[in-house]
Amino acid sequence: MAVKGLGGHQLAVAASSEPAVAALRLREQRADEPYAVLAADLAQAGLLCAIDGDAAGLLTSRARPIVLLPRHDAPRHDAPRHDAPRHDAPRHDAPRHDAPRHDAPRALAPSVAPGSRSLGVMLPGTPLHHLLLAEVAEPLVLTGGTGDEPIAYDDADALARLGAVADAFLTHDRPIHVRADDSVVRPTAGGVAGGVVVLRRARGYAPEPLPLRHFVPRTVLACGADRESTFCLARDRRAFVSPPFGDLDNDEARRSYAAGIEHFLALFDLCPEIVAHDLHPGHRSTRHALAIPGVEHVAVQHHHAHIASCLADNGERGPVIGVAFDGSGHGTDGTVWGGEFLRADLAGFERLGRLEPVPMPGGDAAVREPWLMAAAYLGPGDGPPKLDVVRRNAERWAAALALAAGSPLTSSAARLLDAVAALLGVRDRITYAGQAAYELEQHADPAETGCYRARLTPGEPLTVHGADLVRAAARDLESGRPTPVIAGRFHNGVADAVARACAALRDATGLTAVALSGGVFQNVLLTERTVRRLRAAGFRVLTHRRVPPGDGGLSLGQAVVAAARDRARLSR
Incomplete structure (x- = not known):
């Protein structure tokens, strides 16, 4: 009914x-x-x-x-x-x-x-x-x-x-x-500030204004992301983040998004003077922003916006070590980012570290078929036929390895989780966004304390070798270890790698606060274990409280970045 x-x-x-x-x-x-x-x-x-x-x-x-x-x-x-x-x-x-x-x-x-x-x-x-x-x-x-x-x-x-x-x-x-x-929320434990992760901020929450610690001198409209799309209006010390409109590739979602912007402008009697948008020129939200005449347009890098959103959510200015883990975002070097360690404040950022880039066989096809990421991470020398993921996809495995050689590289943390989900037989193909990573979290034994270890390579940027975690999981799988145990050890290994990378970056920068953002940190198991390890290492840890860590909170980050740059310019 x-x-x-x-x-x-x-x-x-x-x-x-x-x-x-x-x-x-x-x-x-x-x-x-x-x-x-x-x-x-x-x-x-x-x-x-x-x-x-x-x-x-x-x-x-x-x-x-x-x-x-x-x-x-x-x-x-x-x-x-x-x-x-x-x-x-x-x-x-x-x-x-x-x-x-x-x-x-x-x-x-x-x-x-x-x-x-x-x-x-x-x-x-x-x-x-x-x-x-x-x-x-x-x-x-x-x-x-x-x-x-x-x-x-x-x-x-x-x-x-x-x-x-x-x-x-x-x-x-x-x-x-x-x-x-x-609206959708998840309670958290493990000392995560706020005790809850907001997954979707909609009925009951939006458009309740979010107080901002830092003044917004001119009205900002931030156009958000293409998926989990929201927009944000900011002025004075308040931000109004819209409910999500879904995927802007959908015609009805685009019409609702455009109508929602007009509704908010009338409701709060505001007229945008600055319009912020994602760095990716092909995003529909970017196109919408650039089509607005008579305003100043500000491009904001995707992962910087994630960290800025977390800073604004906590009333902080930065700088912090920002850990932005998600599916993908347009990097300043033209590659696909998604596993980033940034030195970030509201106005700017520097990329200090990353997950080691790996191929995405077939580009977006690897998002829909996580087994392709398993092939990319395992490579030709680490996929013996006794691994079930190879047997299940035997007809296309060799072609996937060949395709990887000419595919775009990504540092995406979400694709790393996808690879392990396919390796463990949790999910080879998805039917909704984030499915493989979510089911991998649900599959993991929460009582497992074992931990895989990823190598860190110093440099500019520092590199975290996610493939080490995949290969350790494959070895345990071949030895007959239960897959929930392996999934638990993998989550612990990601948390451990984040904590050790942040400790290395603290030595280089002197920064003692870490902000966690991006859709991967909707994974409560991973977030709790990462926060626990960071605090044990002496860090002050910022997590999201009122807006989603995923793309649903991105527009808030874009808005406060644009406002910070505006404040800096007006103060000169």
């Missing part, structure tokens, strides 16, 4: 019904991405997940976000899946049944969050949701939109877009003026 909520029309099915959940996945063509579950209250949510006081506070806060929590029925990882499962359930009506009261819930359908030890849970945010759950008397899967499209908020648009998916509509006569997806 399509349910008209606070910020758009969402699709709902009984969370206990495998036929219903499988039919939903088939109809909206969503193969694997975990669904969130709407529970009636804390008691019902507590029967699904482990909820401590901090999690309870997030669930019952006025923002009512989706909170990612450990499941009571966490699946085993003895038999990892390599590819997306097929959901060939025929179209049919969700079965009607006499549901038990929520003190005796049915088990969640396996297709709700396949292969994940965590579950996104939320509590009702409107009276309609309270009434619906009281009537149904069991948790519901609740999801907005289909595919990469933003959530439908107009009644006619919802009927047109969701008519082939929903069997019925539950609607009302209250107009929705601005679309709003659900």
